[in-house]
Amino acid sequence: MPELPLTGGCLCGGVRFEVTEPLVSASYCHCTRCQRRTGTAASAQARIVPGSLRISAGEELVREFQPPDGFPKVFCSRCGSALWSRNPDVADALGVRLGAFDGDPEVRPRSRQFVAYAAAWEPIPDDGLPRYPERRPPDA
Ligand SMILES: [Zn+2]
Numbered sequence: 001m002p003e004l005p006l007t008g009g010c011l012c013g014g015v016r017f018e019v020t021e022p023l024v025s026a027s028y029c030h031c032t033r034c035q036r037r038t039g040t041a042a043s044a045q046a047r048i049v050p051g052s053l054r055i056s057a058g059e060e061l062v063r064e065f066q067p068p069d070g071f072p073k074v075f076c077s078r079c080g081s082a083l084w085s086r087n088p089d090v091a092d093a094l095g096v097r098l099g100a101f102d103g104d105p106e107v108r109p110r111s112r113q114f115v116a117y118a119a120a121w122e123p124i125p126d127d128g129l130p131r132y133p134e135r136r137p138p139d140a
């Protein structure tokens with residue numbers, strides 16, 4: 001069991017948050033939106049128990065971008081760091097970016113989704129994780 005709360009924040013330190021329940025699961029996303037917003041080949045994120053994240057500092061810096069075809073992306077308006085995505089249909093169901101956590105978040109990514117759109121310049125690691133060409137099924 002991880003030591004709770006898990007803590008994290010953005011690059012400039014303005015936004016800080018706490019997660020008070022163990023993370024539910026984690027996965028990689030290879031979609032084009034994630035490539036754009038991270039500048040990398042894939043984004044790793046964890047599902048949280050809905051309602052278990054609290055912003056402890058810098059709430060005024062938190063902004064979100066709503067892509068036309070995806071969930072709102074929440075970030076720090078001062079440094080641009082990606083923080084989490086938000087499912088508008090399920091209150092407080094967030095996908096927190098693993099890189100935003102301070103320490104070991106204890107969960108490990110267990111699947112890769114949207115691999116049909118994977119970056120041409122980085123082979124998908126041969127790590128044995130299930131790969132989904134499009135969105136991961138809800139129970140995966
Ligand atoms: Zn920041």
Ligand SMILES: [Zn+2]
Nearest residue numbers: 029030031034
């Ligand atoms: Zn994505």
